[in-house]
Amino acid sequence: MDKRKIIFDTDPGIDDAYGIIAAMKQPDMDVLGICTVAGNKGIEFTTTNALKLVHLMDYDCMVYKGAGESMLKVSEDAGATHGADGLGGVKLDYDESKLSDMHAVDYILETVKANPGEIEIIALGPVTNIALAIEKDPETMKKVKVIWTMGGGVHRGNITPVAEFNYWYDAKAVEIMFSIGTDVPIHMIGLDVTHASVFTGNDLTFMKLEGGKLGEILFEMVGPYIESYWKHSRYTGCVIHDLLTVIYAIDQSVCPEEGIYHSNLRVSTKGITIGQTVVDLVNSWKLPVNSIVPMKVDSRKYKEIFFEVLFGKEKVELYKKHVKS
Amino acid sequence: MKKIILDVDPGIDDSLAILLAAKSDLNIVGITVASGNVEVNQGSINAIKALEIAGRDIPVYKGAELPLVRDYVDATDTHGPDGLSGMNYKVKGKANDGAIDFILDTIKENPNEVTICALGPLTNLALAIEKDIETMRKVGRIVVMGGAAKIHGNCSPVAEYNFWVDPHAAKRFFKANLPNVTVAGLDVTYDILFSPNMREMVKQFGGEVAQYVYDITQFYVDFHWEQERTLGCIINDPLLVSYLIDESIMKAYPCNIDVETEDLCIGESVVGFDVPSDFDGDYPINAKMCMEVDKVKFFDVFFKTIFPEHVADYELMKKKGYILK
Known part of the structure; x- marks a missing residue:
């Protein structure tokens, strides 16, 4: 079987870690490389964290360091949410030799050139690298098979009332990315669906009890996340935005077909709404479709797929039978 | 009894709001008009018409x-060339x-006792703030129809x-941070659908008021069907008047509201909860x-206040499921 060829573009980050690990465990996905970008933490942190994940999973791929700052030059450190090191304070080793000398932008372009129409990019952070690649060589980037991007939101924000962190961090890059959305399918997993898919205390405890060593590590990782959600939003649990993006890339049926909008999407790059995605769900502007935006999610199915991918069929049966979210 | 000023731009739904207010027990001391749905001279004629229909001076x-x-x-594409479905009333x-x-004078004479019900653009209020913000701070209460927090515009x-x-x-109005401001936007008004069934019921009620309501909503019905395939028309403004009559009709949450004044998102209410x-x-x-809105409660107030002689008919139509299904 030919495996799906995946490049991650990411700023790990706890929820990035969940997503990357899920893809590494998914049998039909081949993670070719992990590109890093500044976002949740600075570029040195996110690169080290990517190396830690490769080491933890003993996965055969390289890490490519990318953009250290956004095109619009904002900076916000999400340290409080992700823990000081960005991975919830979990101690993990890494192997420096897995870091390539090649810049992430060049890696993306070279890989797409070598595999035209076959590369899927899963973007879990600010999309600066993708935008830089498009600026450098738009024709090559139009040969990307599909982009799965976590960011934006139609009716909600998190860093401002209307903007989501990744897209707010580099709104200019978002604008550039969606400029190829008429050639490359771009699926946007935004806050409308991620916030509808909460991992509860029950879910996470099940993972710790039945997920072996990996389950324990992942449980430990979300500690600061849970604290922060309790403090700010009074959830007992957490939203793992990036994981939903990867699970959706694995199996699109987690987002029911009738809730998926093929729309024109633009992004605000100015004013108090900077970073906001403006998605014309009702096609009132009659502009070209450049985005695929799910607005509904089957949250239970999402978690079942995650547990199956990570821990196998037997465990997910146990989950289905005994655990209510 | 609290003195109420209606600030309007009539407009079909503004006219219904004036009619509702004028037929209610609310103490309406004056109506101020700004250019909006129609320009101010036409808007003033339409305001007077609604008052004459209600038999109020x-x-x-x-x-x-x-x-x-x-x-x-203007919004004559929605409301008709004269703002009232082309009826061209004298x-x-x-x-x-x-x-x-x-x-300003009304507030000065009645400090902390005046309620302003703002149903059009906030131009008049912004000018009053510019002229004498100290007096405006002595307003008792302001309810505003406008904006959209978590729903499309x-x-x-x-x-x-x-x-x-x-x-x-709008930006100047919210930056002034006046006391006791409540806003109802599209999040709640989209539920206030005046259906063709209701229109036909009103027509059967007969009489001058009924004929007026029937006539001025014609264009609105046509527009909503043509534009968005909504059968019936959304009558935003009377909802705010009903809220002054019965506050339990809507539930409001404290927030910050700011308004975007440039570029792609111009006019957006940025609402942070x-x-x-x-x-x-x-x-x-x-x-x-x-x-949140209780639409049945709204229509109870709307029909029973405007058509007090037809309360029994209205209740029967409701019971039969002919309206408010």
Whole structure:
């Protein structure tokens, strides 16, 4: 079987870690490389964290360091949410030799050139690298098979009332990315669906009890996340935005077909709404479709797929039978 | 009894709001008009018409002819060339000049006792704030129809007409941080659908008031069907009047509201619900936003107040499921 060829573009980050690990465990996905970008933490942190994940999973791929700052030059450190090191304070080793000398932008372009129409990019952070690649060589980037991007939101924000962190961090890059959305399918997993898919205390405890060593590590990782959600939003649990993006890339049926909008999407790059995605769900502007935006999610199915991918069929049966979210 | 000023731009739904207010026990002391759905002279004629239909003699004052900064865009595509489905009513009464002074003088004479019900662009209120903010701070209460927090707009995917047509006025209004401001926007008004079944019922009620309601809503019904395949028309403005009659009709939440004045998201209400109550920075709690509505309660107030002689018919139609299914 030919495996799906995946490049991650990411700023790990706890929820990035969940997503990357899920893809590494998914049998039909081949993670070719992990590109890093500044976002949740600075570029040195996110690169080290990517190396830690490769080491933890003993996965055969390289890490490519990318953009250290956004095109619009904002900076916000999400340290409080992700823990000081960005991975919830979990101690993990890494192997420096897995870091390539090649810049992430060049890696993306070279890989797409070598595999035209076959590369899927899963973007879990600010999309600066993708935008830089498009600026450098738009024709090559139009040969990307599909982009799965976590960011934006139609009716909600998190860093401002209307903007989501990744897209707010580099709104200019978002604008550039969606400029190829008429050639490359771009699926946007935004806050409308991620916030509808909460991992509860029950879910996470099940993972710790039945997920072996990996389950324990992942449980430990979300500690600061849970604290922060309790403090700010009074959830007992957490939203793992990036994981939903990867699970959706694995199996699109987690987002029911009738809730998926093929729309024109633009992004605000100015004013108090900077970073906001403006998605014309009702096609009132009659502009070209450049985005695929799910607005509904089957949250239970999402978690079942995650547990199956990570821990196998037997465990997910146990989950289905005994655990209510 | 609290003195109420209606600030309007009639407009079909404004006219229904005036009719509802004028037929109710609310103490309406004056109506101020600004250019919005139609320009201010036509709007004033329409306001007087609604009062004459209600059999009330309440003074009407003309205010702003144009938005503060933006070029003026009316809404005659939605409301008809005269703002009332092309009925071109003639009226006996005459409007006065001096809306801004009327607002300020009324507040000066009745400090902390005046309620302003703002159903159009916020131009008149912004001008009153500019002229004498100290007096405006002595307003008792302001309820505003405008904006959209977590739902798509009607002038763009993110903007609602009243704020969109004069975003600078809306921004100035919210920056002034006046006491006791409640806003109801599209989040709640989309539920207020005046259906063809209701229209036909009203027609059967007979009489001058019924004929008026029937006639002025014709264009609205046609527009909504043509534009968005909604059968029936959304009557935003009477909802705010009903809220003054019975506050349990809507539930409002404290928030900060700011308004975008440039570019892609111009006119958008940026509504932040998670502002800490002790926050005194750029985005303090400056309003409450209505996010839930009891539409049956609304229509009870609407029909029973405007057609007190047909309460039994209305109840029967409800019971038979002919309306409010």
